[in-house]
Amino acid sequence: MTTPHASTRLHRDYCRWRARQIAYGRWRPGADATPVRGHRRMLRAGGASYQAIARAAGVSPMTVHWLLHGEPSRRQGVTGRVRAAPAGRLLAITPAMLDEVARRRDATGTRRRLQALIAMGHPAASLARHLGLTPRTVPGIVRGTTVTVTPATHAAIRDLYGRIWDMPPAGRTPAERRAAPAARARAAGNGWPTPMGLDDDHIDDPAYRPRTRWRAATGTAVTPPACQSAQTP
Numbered sequence: 001m002t003t004p005h006a007s008t009r010l011h012r013d014y015c016r017w018r019a020r021q022i023a024y025g026r027w028r029p030g031a032d033a034t035p036v037r038g039h040r041r042m043l044r045a046g047g048a049s050y051q052a053i054a055r056a057a058g059v060s061p062m063t064v065h066w067l068l069h070g071e072p073s074r075r076q077g078v079t080g081r082v083r084a085a086p087a088g089r090l091l092a093i094t095p096a097m098l099d100e101v102a103r104r105r106d107a108t109g110t111r112r113r114l115q116a117l118i119a120m121g122h123p124a125a126s127l128a129r130h131l132g133l134t135p136r137t138v139p140g141i142v143r144g145t146t147v148t149v150t151p152a153t154h155a156a157i158r159d160l161y162g163r164i165w166d167m168p169p170a171g172r173t174p175a176e177r178r179a180a181p182a183a184r185a186r187a188a189g190n191g192w193p194t195p196m197g198l199d200d201d202h203i204d205d206p207a208y209r210p211r212t213r214w215r216a217a218t219g220t221a222v223t224p225p226a227c228q229s230a231q232t233p
Contacts, residue, residue: 031087031088032081039090039091040064043098048098052098052101053090053098056101057089057093059086059090063086103150103151104150105151105154106147106206109203110141110157111141111142113157114127114157115193116161116198117165118142118187119183119187120164120165122164122169122180123180124142133153
């Protein structure tokens with residue numbers, strides 16, 4: 001097992017070695033940018049935008065742009081080396097991956113619907129189970145780390161929202177009765193409005209800004225058993 005002192009020593013030795021390599025002109029970090037740049041040109045020639053390539057690779061659009069044009073703002077021309085991790089992701093992009101990206105849609109409306117259901121007391125984990133999504137999918141959308149969703153995911157969440165938008169969880173079990181207040185507290189802390197605070201005509205518009213924040217809501221009924229059963233941990 002490496003001790004903290006050993007880690008510090010190894011890091012110090014590495015820094016000294018790196019400084020020597022730079023001084024001798026032998027420092028070559030990262031991967032060769034030439035094949036990455038060629039692959040990116042091929043994707044662009046096929047009609048892919050910077051944004052689509054970036055989403056497929058999980059990098060920023062500016063990373064894709066700088067790869068070909070350099071960074072004029074920093075007076076840096078086209079680089080011959082790129083970091084290995086983004087280079088690998090860019091080289092792995094296929095036309096099929098770009099087609100999948102093109103079919104995805106902005107997650108803003110999907111995120112607002114989920115946040116509003118949480119504001120009604122439905123925990124994210126319960127919503128994920130009911131929708132048949134992985135445990136990480138709903139939290140990623142809710143937090144905003146997932147910026148696009150598939151048409152199927154959008155439709156499933158829209159349909160669930162349409163069915164239970166005015167129904168808080170029934171709280172049939174002790175676990176449900178504990179989870180609902182925690183969900184509402186999370187929504188209150190983040191200022192997420194309940195469904196009554198959202199305009200259905202603009203909920204999918206990224207430029208739309210709800211006029212209200214979280215307010216306590218009792219709903220008009222409780223979630224029916226068909227929906228509630230999936231919320232039991």
